[in-house]
Amino acid sequence: xxxLITYFKLSKAELEKVIWPLKEQxxxxxxxxxxxxxxxxxxLALVDLIMSFSLSKIIG
Numbered sequence: 001x002x003x004l005i006t007y008f009k010l011s012k013a014e015l016e017k018v019i020w021p022l023k024e025q026x027x028x029x030x031x032x033x034x035x036x037x038x039x040x041x042x043x044l045a046l047v048d049l050i051m052s053f054s055l056s057k058i059i060g
Contacts, residue, residue, distance in 0.1 A: 021029075
């Protein structure tokens with residue numbers, strides 16, 4: 001039981017050392033991830049559309 005109490009005390013001490021991101025930093029990171037995912041998704045959709053069109057013209 002002593003080890004468990006020590007573990008929680010040390011964990012609390014370590015969490016107090018953490019530099020948590022500000023609300024603005026979290027928002028900026030969220031927007032950046034959203035934009036990158038959207039751009040990559042649109043690019044992949046375009047590549048898929050072009051390849052599907054090309055393959056359908058080759059096949060038939």
